[in-house]
Amino acid sequence: MATYKPVVVQAVPKLGAKVTQDTVYWRGYKTPVQIKEFGAVNKIDFSPVPPYNYAVTASSRIHIYGRYSQEPIKTFSRFKDAAYGATYRDDGNLLAAGSEEGSIHLFDISGKAPLRQFDGHTKAVHVVGFLSDKYRVFSGGDDYSSNLWDIPSATEIVSYSEHTDYVRCGCASKVNADVFITGSYDHTVKLFDARIKSSVMTIEHGQPVESVLLFPSGGLLVSAGGRYVKVWDVLKGGQLLVSLKNHHKTVTCLCLNSSGQRLLSGSLDRHVKIYSTTSYKVVHSFNYATSILSLALSPEDKTIVVGMTNGVLNVKHRKPEERKEKFLRRQPAYRTHVKGRTYVPKQEDFCVSKPVKRVLRKYDKLLKSFQSSKALDAVLEPPIRLYTPEVTVAVMQELHRRGTLRSALAGRDEKQVNLLLTFVARRVIEPRFTPVLVTVADMITDIYQPVVGQSAIVDRQFLRLQEAIGKEIDYQEELLEVLGMMDTLFATFTKATYLEENKSDGLTETVQTNRNN
Numbered sequence: 362m363a364t365y366k367p368v369v370v371q372a373v374p375k376l377g378a379k380v381t382q383d384t385v386y387w388r389g390y391k392t393p394v395q396i397k398e399f400g401a402v403n404k405i406d407f408s409p410v411p412p413y414n415y416a417v418t419a420s421s422r423i424h425i426y427g428r429y430s431q432e433p434i435k436t437f438s439r440f441k442d443a444a445y446g447a448t449y450r451d452d453g454n455l456l457a458a459g460s461e462e463g464s465i466h467l468f469d470i471s472g473k474a475p476l477r478q479f480d481g482h483t484k485a486v487h488v489v490g491f492l493s494d495k496y497r498v499f500s501g502g503d504d505y506s507s508n509l510w511d512i513p514s515a516t517e518i519v520s521y522s523e524h525t526d527y528v529r530c531g532c533a534s535k536v537n538a539d540v541f542i543t544g545s546y547d548h549t550v551k552l553f554d555a556r557i558k559s560s561v562m563t564i565e566h567g568q569p570v571e572s573v574l575l576f577p578s579g580g581l582l583v584s585a586g587g588r589y590v591k592v593w594d595v596l597k598g599g600q601l602l603v604s605l606k607n608h609h610k611t612v613t614c615l616c617l618n619s620s621g622q623r624l625l626s627g628s629l630d631r632h633v634k635i636y637s638t639t640s641y642k643v644v645h646s647f648n649y650a651t652s653i654l655s656l657a658l659s660p661e662d663k664t665i666v667v668g669m670t671n672g673v674l675n676v677k678h679r680k681p682e683e684r685k686e687k688f689l690r691r692q693p694a695y696r697t698h699v700k701g702r703t704y705v706p707k708q709e710d711f712c713v714s715k716p717v718k719r720v721l722r723k724y725d726k727l728l729k730s731f732q733s734s735k736a737l738d739a740v741l742e743p744p745i746r747l748y749t750p751e752v753t754v755a756v757m758q759e760l761h762r763r764g765t766l767r768s769a770l771a772g773r774d775e776k777q778v779n780l781l782l783t784f785v786a787r788r789v790i791e792p793r794f795t796p797v798l799v800t801v802a803d804m805i806t807d808i809y810q811p812v813v814g815q816s817a818i819v820d821r822q823f824l825r826l827q828e829a830i831g832k833e834i835d836y837q838e839e840l841l842e843v844l845g846m847m848d849t850l851f852a853t854f855t856k857a858t859y860l861e862e863n864k865s866d867g868l869t870e871t872v873q874t875n876r877n878n
């Protein structure tokens with residue numbers, strides 16, 4: 362009895378993953394460290410001065426973490442309710458945070474009790490930040506107002522009530538000490554100048570604004586809301602430069618790297634996208650376990666910290682650059698590895714062959730025992746059907762070669778027929794599978810034609826199959842038309858070239874005849 366030959370699966374070349382400089386750079390981070398907080402992390406902010414500690418705002422506490430510490434080195438917990446948006450001042454000495462009760466707390470990094478408390482908002486304050494002169498603080502709250510405060514006197518300088526919904530994000534200009542920006546759930550972004558008692562510019566984002574970011578130059582503004590990240594030119598009166606829609610859910614946070622050449626966005630779809638600020642194309646992305654609320658990148662780009670809805674803090678540190686050894690250990694010579702491989706046995710040698718045990722897959726074992734229907738069921742399981750459809754098609758081809766494909770397809774219930782038709786309708790348009798699956802579709806139609814109309818699910822799949830084949834036929838007809846046009850163009854081009862060559866040859870012959878005469 363001849364030995365069983367396993368099913369030959371047609372090998373298809375695969376395109377390798379495109380490796381760019383960005384891919385290499387952003388993959389150069391270590392395995393993340395997970396830190397559990399007391400609640401959802403609503404803000405992460407790095408200190409702008411060494412050693413670049415970062416403040417994490419979650420629940421009713423603000424934790425200060427060292428770059429490589431997994432335990433907080435300092436905690437601010439003087440809040441009656443939830444704390445929001447803790448932000449460092451440019452010199453790293455002060456920290457400002459909003460609260461659920463509507464007050465703004467100002468902390469000294471070296472102390473514990475608040476230095477100042479600003480009361481003026483009637484509802485929760487989610488946005489707090491320092492102006493670049495270091496002596497004023499701006500805030501935005503759920504009472505629709507945006508306020509400006511003086512730190513030395515702890516008094517309110519001015520209050521703006523131009524938003525018509527919650528103010529949930531803001532940032533200050535690093536170029537102009539009087540300019541700050543707020544974003545609101547009323548779909549607008551407003552630019553304020555402390556010297557004027559009304560907003561200077563209003564930008565319509567079109568979605569509730571979750572985050573705003575101003576480039577260091579002060580000329581470009583980025584807003585995030587809904588699934589969109591939009592870039593605006595402030596110097597041209599808020600002109601829209603580009604609108605990005607690369608996330609599947611709401612974008613919650615934005616961040617720039619130290620050089621300003623890469624823009625990072627985090628979203629509820631569990632992804633962090635990294636864009637080039639020259640082309641605004643996605644150059645890399647990170648995937649996380651749950652929805653992302655906050656994101657921060659250290660001033661030297663050596664640490665990425667992401668805060669999530671489940672209270673987990675994900676910290677990635679950059680791998681240190683490998684130092685090349687001055688003295689490399691001498692490797693064995695090549696001949697050491699290949700020694701004996703080319704040896705040819707002599708006539709007097711006795712050769713002992715080692716039997717090779719061949720392990721058969723489940724569908725091969727079933728085919729070997731002539732269980733055609735079960736072999737087809739084995740390759741219709743989700744892991745094979747979805748990720749290696751070439752194996753499913755190869756088994757179908759083998760059954761057709763044996764003449765048992767019709768019997769394997771027959772006698773199936775509604776669920777199995779639905780599964781078969783779904784697979785065929787999805788894969789029949791792929792050129793590598795079309796010859797086999799057209800035969801399979803023909804047999805399924807022939808076998809189950811008498812029961813058409815008895816199951817709405819099966820009828821729907823038959824209609825999908827008909828639609829898929831109809832579209833493919835239309836595409837093929839259009840391609841044939843294009844091919845005919847190209848043939849006509851090539852034929853015309855060839856004819857014109859031939860005439861020009863003949864004309865030049867005739868001219869040469871005439872010149873030579875005249876010279877001879």
